[in-house]
Amino acid sequence: MAATTGDMPTYQIRAPTTALPQGVVMAAWPGSLHSPQQPAEEATCKRELRLMKNREAAKECRRRKKEYVKCLESRVAVLEVQNKKLIEELETLKDICSPKTD
DNA sequence: ATGCACCCACGTCACAGCCG
DNA sequence: CGGCTGTGACGTGGGTGCAT
Numbered sequence: 001m002a003a004t005t006g007d008m009p010t011y012q013i014r015a016p017t018t019a020l021p022q023g024v025v026m027a028a029w030p031g032s033l034h035s036p037q038q039p040a041e042e043a044t045c046k047r048e049l050r051l052m053k054n055r056e057a058a059k060e061c062r063r064r065k066k067e068y069v070k071c072l073e074s075r076v077a078v079l080e081v082q083n084k085k086l087i088e089e090l091e092t093l094k095d096i097c098s099p100k101t102d
Numbered sequence: 103a104t105g106c107a108c109c110c111a112c113g114t115c116a117c118a119g120c121c122g
Numbered sequence: 123c124g125g126c127t128g129t130g131a132c133g134t135g136g137g138t139g140c141a142t
Binding site: 051054058062 | 111112113114115
Binding site: 050053054057058060061062064065 | 126127128129130
């Protein structure tokens with residue numbers, strides 16, 4: 001289904017583990033202070049934290065992917081110019097080397 | 103003005119792979 | 123092995139251009 005292995009795009013560059021994005025505040029809540037009461041609340045809190053981190057991860061992932069695609073597009077442009085030049089050069093050489101039929 | 107098709111950015115879920 | 127992270131897939135909402 002999703003995420004076929006062995007075909008990881010090159011834009012996937014492991015960044016050094018950064019802290020939470022700006023404006024994101026880690027919720028310090030009583031349940032996390034080694035008192036296992038309110039397990040449901042802890043689960044909710046964990047889930048929200050996970051969603052928040054995943055939201056940011058998805059944004060960053062898309063940003064990197066866009067950058068990667070841009071990079072590929074500009075590379076295509078460069079190669080197209082290069083290819084055109086080589087074709088022109090080849091035509092010129094053909095003209096020079098081919099015997100005149102007249 | 104409105105309905106429609108298309109695009110884009112987003113949030114979420116599911117999964118793969120990595121790391122302690 | 124369990125938790126964490128990155129990413130593909132999917133659904134959704136807002137913006138835009140176009141035909142009617």
